Structures are given as C-alpha cells and as structure tokens.
Amino acid sequence: MVAKLSKDLIYEILSVVDEIPKGKVASYGQIAKLIDRPKNARLVGKVLSQASYYGDYPCHRVVNHAGRLAPTFPNQKDLLLDEGVEFKKPTHVDMKNFQWDM
DNA sequence: GTAATGACAAGAC
C-alpha cells in the first residue's frame, strides 16, 4: 500500500487493461475513454504504475498515443516483442498496426 | 482551500 487511489478507478482501469488482447497495445487515452473518463489519461498512468501492486496485469500493453513506453518500465519493450508487437523505432511501437482495434 | 505533481491527450508547426 503505497498510495491509495480511488478503488473504483483502479478496478475499472485494470479491468480494461486485462482485456487488451495479446499482441496489441492500447493508449492511455483509449483506456481513459473506456472507463468513461476521456480526460483521465494521466490517472490511468498513475494507477498502472501501481498495477503490479494490486495484481497481475499486462501494463506493458499500455503505451501513450505516440507509442512510447513507460519511462519506469524499460523491460516493457521486451515483453511486447515477446508477444509479437513490433517496434518501428527503439522507443516507439508500431501503433498503426498494433494498436488495440475495438 | 491552494499548489505541485504525474507511465497523458490533442492541436499547431
């Protein structure tokens, strides 16, 4: 227990993250919209930073709108590559082909 | 109550 965010937010966000199909990535904005909070993209990031504490969630499939990975999660790239997600650049995912298509 | 912070988004160039 490091920082208690709204349990509602955490549950909703992690619930969506858990639905991201393997080999795909979703943007914070996408998730924010799915939880009915289109402007809470930043909150999503905060919750995700603690996601590992609340449970086992594929937070590595969540990237920002530019396809960049989390600054505190360097291993994220490796995990994505292992799932088939390609990187156009060392720091950017190929969003065009691997963004979660709903 | 106010200010600062953050794994961001969207628009403009």
Added chain:
DNA sequence: TGTCTTGCCATTA
C-alpha cells in the same frame, strides 16, 4: 514522429 503549449483530473503535501 518530434517538440512545444495548453488543458484535464485525481492524489498528495
């Protein structure tokens, strides 16, 4: 995609 600016929102001090 990259960088800069503005906007949003919840948490923390």
